[in-house]
Amino acid sequence: MLFNKTVIIGTGLVGGSLGLALKEKHLVTQITGLSRHQKNAGLARKSGAIDYVGSSLEVVKDADLIVLATPIEAIIDIALKIAKKIKKDCIVIDVGSTKGSVVSKISPLIPNFIGCHPLAGSERKGAANLQKGIFNNSICIITPNVKTNKKILGKVVLLWRKLGSRVVILAPEKHDRILAFTSHLPHAVAFSLIGCIPTQYLSLSSGGLKDSTRISASDANLWSEVFLSNQRNLLSSLSAFQAKLAVLKLALERKNKKLLVNILSAANKKREKLG
């Protein structure tokens, strides 16, 4: 066992699936789950992701590990609320999609807080979609800051490795700069793409549109908070995307086939690297 008493706050897709995975790998002795939606926590208990449904934040008092798995604003809000309740050696992690604001706001109050971002979510949500295998063979980015205790960092790295994740360590700011391009921008694009298509045309689409907009089914509130918490970086990546789109549009306006082929060939080559 890596940890004894564990509390997961937010028993949705990522929090609940993490509970399942922690228990399957016998990494914790017991898990208490908390959710704004009592039904979600109940579902998580029934599926074996948690052992107990907590009734208030007081359950954090004797926890050895706390996982914050709510949308971004609630992560920060809850962290501030529990800061004075938790044991001194309790380790707190989150699984949110942006790290800069989370780490800078929580670290001063909870020294043993370490930001984590498992690249393992999906457009689905809720305790009805739990999958213990989502962390296996996926990447988990861990974002310590200069004050992070190395021993505690080692323990958190070990936790994710035991779940089968490949751990990448990045500064929170660098994480946000990169993920703005590789995750937040694709979401913003997908929401806009499906948004502009006349509803009556949707029945005449093929697999391309379906795949391209899969992530536009992602939770609206959760992703609004992701966007806002990484505002500057996302604005930069949006501008970079708009510039690329404008060049393609110009080539099309000018019927410049050579330029079009060049743009598309360069995209082909880059896409190959994604596998």
Place this chain on the structure above:
Amino acid sequence: MLFNKTVIIGTGLVGGSLGLALKEKHLVTQITGLSRHQKNAGLARKSGAIDYVGSSLEVVKDADLIVLATPIEAIIDIALKIAKKIKKDCIVIDVGSTKGSVVSKISPLIPNFIGCHPLAGSERKGAANLQKGIFNNSICIITPNVKTNKKILGKVVLLWRKLGSRVVILAPEKHDRILAFTSHLPHAVAFSLIGCIPTQYLSLSSGGLKDSTRISASDANLWSEVFLSNQRNLLSSLSAFQAKLAVLKLALERKNKKLLVNILSAANKKREKLG
């Protein structure tokens, strides 16, 4: 048998797969395949998609059905070349992604030409990726014009139905207006999205980026021709998309969470319709 001698010009993913499907359903007696790339035609013959590899366009002389399955420019080019060689009652179809220019240029010369667009391709290409099942349960849009012979249209509709496709009849111009949104725009977006992401960031992406850019692996020359042959409609759909993206960006700039949630919720609802 619906047709006797059949010639497929362009034995790539769609043309070759169509050969496989026609033979499996015993809809034609024999198929001759032609390809710019002799190797592709050879592969198609080995996989059973065609019976003979043709050596020149002269093979169309005694054909009862001709399928044009090349990129758009070559479809038009080849149609003009074979117009005077074919039998009077030979039916000619194509499987290209745009229909307006193809139908308007070919129909006057080949009265028995009917434009078809099976929504069944993928980002893969070449005779190495043939799949006889791609037409089953997919949509095939057929685009007759006012001069199209109803009996011949009926025969072409039957052909696609026998392959398991759901047939939708549309005027060529309407096809292009709709597909600009549901297929050509998503491709333009995917090429631009992968294009703007710094290469060194690609290793830190999850399934979202991968799915969103799958179709950016599509053939550069083929898609440049699709874009150019539907230039006006694609420019309109690009403008509609740019406008949606601009609103999202504005909401983000102003940190207007309510507006962001509204935009994302509307996208969620529309995406649900895609299934």
